[in-house]
Amino acid sequence: MIETTFPHHLTKRSIRAALEEDLGLAGDITGNAVIAPDETMTCSITSREQGVIAGLPLAINAFRVHDPSIEFTRKMHDGDKVEVGDVVLTIKGNSRAILAAERVALNYLCHLSGIASLTAKFVEQVEGTKAAICCTRKTLPGLRAFQKYAVRAGGGRNHRYGLDQAILIKDNHIASAGGIKEVLDKVRINASHMVRVEIEVDTLEQLQEVLNYKVDAVLLDNMSPDTLKKAVALVEGRAICEASGGVNLQTVKRIAQSGVNLISVGALTHSAPVFDFGLDEA
Amino acid sequence: MIETTFPHHLTKRSIRAALEEDLGLAGDITGNAVIAPDETMTCSITSREQGVIAGLPLAINAFRVHDPSIEFTRKMHDGDKVEVGDVVLTIKGNSRAILAAERVALNYLCHLSGIASLTAKFVEQVEGTKAAICCTRKTLPGLRAFQKYAVRAGGGRNHRYGLDQAILIKDNHIASAGGIKEVLDKVRINASHMVRVEIEVDTLEQLQEVLNYKVDAVLLDNMSPDTLKKAVALVEGRAICEASGGVNLQTVKRIAQSGVNLISVGALTHSAPVFDFGLDEA
Amino acid sequence: MIETTFPHHLTKRSIRAALEEDLGLAGDITGNAVIAPDETMTCSITSREQGVIAGLPLAINAFRVHDPSIEFTRKMHDGDKVEVGDVVLTIKGNSRAILAAERVALNYLCHLSGIASLTAKFVEQVEGTKAAICCTRKTLPGLRAFQKYAVRAGGGRNHRYGLDQAILIKDNHIASAGGIKEVLDKVRINASHMVRVEIEVDTLEQLQEVLNYKVDAVLLDNMSPDTLKKAVALVEGRAICEASGGVNLQTVKRIAQSGVNLISVGALTHSAPVFDFGLDEA
Amino acid sequence: MIETTFPHHLTKRSIRAALEEDLGLAGDITGNAVIAPDETMTCSITSREQGVIAGLPLAINAFRVHDPSIEFTRKMHDGDKVEVGDVVLTIKGNSRAILAAERVALNYLCHLSGIASLTAKFVEQVEGTKAAICCTRKTLPGLRAFQKYAVRAGGGRNHRYGLDQAILIKDNHIASAGGIKEVLDKVRINASHMVRVEIEVDTLEQLQEVLNYKVDAVLLDNMSPDTLKKAVALVEGRAICEASGGVNLQTVKRIAQSGVNLISVGALTHSAPVFDFGLDEA
Amino acid sequence: MIETTFPHHLTKRSIRAALEEDLGLAGDITGNAVIAPDETMTCSITSREQGVIAGLPLAINAFRVHDPSIEFTRKMHDGDKVEVGDVVLTIKGNSRAILAAERVALNYLCHLSGIASLTAKFVEQVEGTKAAICCTRKTLPGLRAFQKYAVRAGGGRNHRYGLDQAILIKDNHIASAGGIKEVLDKVRINASHMVRVEIEVDTLEQLQEVLNYKVDAVLLDNMSPDTLKKAVALVEGRAICEASGGVNLQTVKRIAQSGVNLISVGALTHSAPVFDFGLDEA
């Protein structure tokens, strides 16, 4: 996979809000009281765990938005694997400014590296199978674009970004339309030709019915690995097979071995534990 | 503790951004294609776990900002304990609107209830000791006020909200000022009389030196329960004793038994796993 | 086609900006100088042309955002055909408020009805063929969601909303990747499974090559009706055929008769002449 | 006329909104999938029509806001006449960035150049008469400052920018005040000394009455060229004479020959067809 | 003068920013700690001085934006004269909410009433003369529309709202253009017909030269009352005469008696002392 572009067009607004959240009106009252205004420092951000990093552009920009004169030397890039003690970035500049922006920078970097690292663990489990790991819309408000980027940095793929990007037909929609045929008719008539159509099925019977029509993907929800295997056989390559439900690091390998193309994991974005970085003075 | 006020003055901006994140320009293209514009539905948000809930006002307002005509019946309140299957909210209104705002509403509710529930587990561990559980500034960008509220809903307390609310002197500050006496002198001269002063110490020797001066609190960083016990004895009630570092559900009880007043836990806000709720049609 | 939902989640920000643009700091200095503050009026918005209307929710909300006490009676709905003299809306309320918001309300309604009416003329031309009319990303900055909605109100369809919604491979991309096979390989590897893939071709030879691979749609750019016919025959239903380039009300019928599925028309959103409405006192 | 300053203080907000509109959360998923992240390109924006250009600063800044490292060579300036094939700008930089911002840049440039070119055609028609061509408040929401600038670039003049800039008394105002004398009395008493006063009249009788009082300008609405001539004669230079209503490229010359000072044309900003530019790789 | 409309279209943004400024992320930590969440109170805002009030709509909306369920009874209106002890507003609602928004509401009301009251004192001084009192662009950032409204509430008039509303030619402009004739030529050619033109003169000689041309107003800067008298005589009603410089409550009467039409006073908006109101529980 080639390196994807960071969603730079969204960073400034997010970083400004995060800095204001931490600095309020009064700013860093500790630094302002005890550090001389012209003191400078050199420090580095060091990994305290093993994993995959993501979010360096946000961390760097958090410092830069606060003080454009701070200088950086990148030692690593998003998507890189790190070991305990690896320096990912060195920072040089005004001490008050660096300490005032430190927490915001680390909050982005630690959260996104946590996502990338968790994704990488899932990806590792499914190596050798046809399955890719992907995220969901179960993201934290205001952070979706960054979280989905972190999933890619960890080797995962993105499901639709929002309700606006693709059609995903669920139980409610089928019930409202009056059946699988009816809902797919409505989609064909009403939806743009430029959006993919996926439909959720809970049983092999439902799947069988769906396969009478043309869909881009089927979401096989909460099926056991054995049932998934049968589903994949039924589909015969006519649609992308996505498994979801009950996926964790213990179960994902068996799910992947069923032959599905995609396994979606909400935990990547809603429950990834933080990745531990420290900022240490040189 | 009396019920705290939800940070309502911050909800609209956050909710609008979250809705735009999920709806983009095109909106819910699935619902718009397959559900009749005037269809209505009644549904409920049901707990799928045991824990403590937080974030109902955000969930309700996510629906309301999207469509002010949606109606709600609250079955539970923030801070309540829930069991699997408990209905926390019923919702009635336009089907397209409810399904379009559902994910945003649940993303808030599941994340914040995850924080409240994790907090409650820590709080339970320290019952019977003098220690309270509190959060840190290791929050997710843009969500701090809501996350800190969720900690309170779970029975925890808040540390300072931001760099602007209280003085917390760390290694860097002591080094920059030239010593503990010097840094506390600078604080006394430069800081407002209306902010508390806490200082981080790593050893009992440092603590001993600090106690020559007046501080509101001492942050006892990464000390073993035994060392903490000695520290508490040294302090003799002259300052609030806060323990931090290496705190998890396995260690927190022994830490609390050292006699500290506060235990700060970054994981409450940076690593709480999501709490599982479902939205089911009635 | 069923009625699509208006992009209500985007209206407030747009309307507020439009009102501030017209009212500045000083507001309607004419009305404030000559109309009594408590005077009320009843008036109606009347069509002065024949066509299809769009944008009533924006017009109504422009008044409402300025003064929530203004009352409305809708006589028509978006997508309705109107004749000269048809009343589409009656408005009752404070005179100063109505006159202050009038221009903003009409600017939305006249522009969007212009788009809907132009779209309807194109749609009428292609009646009886397989072709649908759709818009492009050649929209006016800040108005895309509303303009694309107006196209739908006029009976057209939407192409992708933005660069984020679907893959559209153009000359530049093919050149950069090193060929058609190469670019499609990259897309397969790097893009999400939830986005459609369209590729632009300028000649039948290019089309022939493209058809060796799987794509959702082909954009047949600047081809004559005869060449389009051959292209459609080549494709044999394996991809959606979209024609673009040189489309106007004179040429669109012959283009449609080539058998293409879609005809994209930039003019719908970048060059639609305004539709004439008047606001008259009752 | 000397060159007017572009409304630079308004560009960033508009451009950011336009970029987010096109890039969403996911960005240019085509470029990100198929173009190497460090690829660079050189390209130029070329005119495909004859006309007058406007909006280069917005086009350049659309690229710059997206990627500050993109470099430009200006070959033309706003207000310049261009022929088919004229290069107006060359652009050099990162390929992904250039292609991601291209559409937004062109959407501004094509729309504003369309306005400037249409204005220039009207201006050409009235050459040799006393009349200047000016625009109205019938602008597209969010774009007024840029549209009015484009009118100036095309050789036109601006009417009031908004309701806050000048007094324009219409039928409603006269009726509400109880007559022409009464409305002008109210203006004299209530309005600032720093704003001009114009009054709309539909007949020569009304004009006659108006001329009993002091006004800066009269708006002669929907009068035939002959009636306009009589109106100009009546006014005898005591006020600026503005003609409006029924103005198009066929009628404007005769209207101008009536001797009026100003002819206002809503179409300049509400119905100007786009001007065609292409972005071609060098 | 008839009652002017409050700039309601600008209130929400200002009030939200002001509330966030006072409440931060944590809100009213005092009220939240000590007042029961469902406690209600009735209170009133009482004048503690004699003067003229302005800003009631902002005060009311500050409470309303914070909590829409708070109820009000207006006892007075903007522009009313108040005595010590007059109740201007009674307020009933949730205690926490009222106390949380109180300071913001009073900050608006006290500042704007201070401006209205100071204006009224100047207006009183010039009673019986031809002079009106007006404000300048020397306003406090972000508050201009409200400050200029308060001046009107106090019986004053507004000078231009901003650089965009009228032409005011100063020394710099004359020097840049190369003389008075040259600068007025440029204005005639380049400026819109819908904006007034005022020119600043420092001496009677300059005034004499200016009177060779047509201007709407002359700004007689820093002239003594005697010189002003001569200036007014020279002008002979051909332009509005505005005096500025050295105006205070001691000097304004003699300046007014010179016969000028307008006296502009920067102090109204940049130096008005606060007006004292108290919020007392019923």
Added chain:
Amino acid sequence: MIETTFPHHLTKRSIRAALEEDLGLAGDITGNAVIAPDETMTCSITSREQGVIAGLPLAINAFRVHDPSIEFTRKMHDGDKVEVGDVVLTIKGNSRAILAAERVALNYLCHLSGIASLTAKFVEQVEGTKAAICCTRKTLPGLRAFQKYAVRAGGGRNHRYGLDQAILIKDNHIASAGGIKEVLDKVRINASHMVRVEIEVDTLEQLQEVLNYKVDAVLLDNMSPDTLKKAVALVEGRAICEASGGVNLQTVKRIAQSGVNLISVGALTHSAPVFDFGLDEA
């Protein structure tokens, strides 16, 4: 006291709003009409009074945000004492740009220097006593962070920035809780350990009762210097003593001589007269 950091993280939003307030959509129509677009000028900001300056970073950034190519030479710094005629800043750049941003830049500088200078006068009065001068929350909406900074520049100290920074218990709170003991109990239980607690008392009896409990500060409201002296004696250093009410330049010295630690003065931020600066061409 060491130099505090300017709240730079808040400047851009404030300056942009202030520039838009003055420039509207049309910009500086005078400069645009009469000054050549490429003309440059050199000018300086000169003090016309004696006092203490504050706000230079805002003034400089007001020019820079409008035109980043303007160059500056700082002659003075915030907190410096200036005499009549002192040059504080020289400015070089495009004439139109400098004149367009001048008023906004001066509006910040004059207001904040007014606050710093008034603060310095109060500070001078209390020299030799134990008392520091501090500001209140009676600030002007949107300007609090800058105003509180100006107080520090003038030698004063800041009281709490907002309701979120510290506990201040007033009459209402005591009444609501049911007494002094009760309110302090609630604070102890409900409030964070990281916020200081101050309580307002009106009489020595109330003070006596308060001193039975632990508080950080007592606000001695509207007491005479003699009563204040007795209060200070009662407190015996167990809490910070703050005097408020009836403080002005005439009374402040005697209040300070009572031995209080702090005197809060609302006038610093709500009623400081402007400080006079001029911008003169070199």
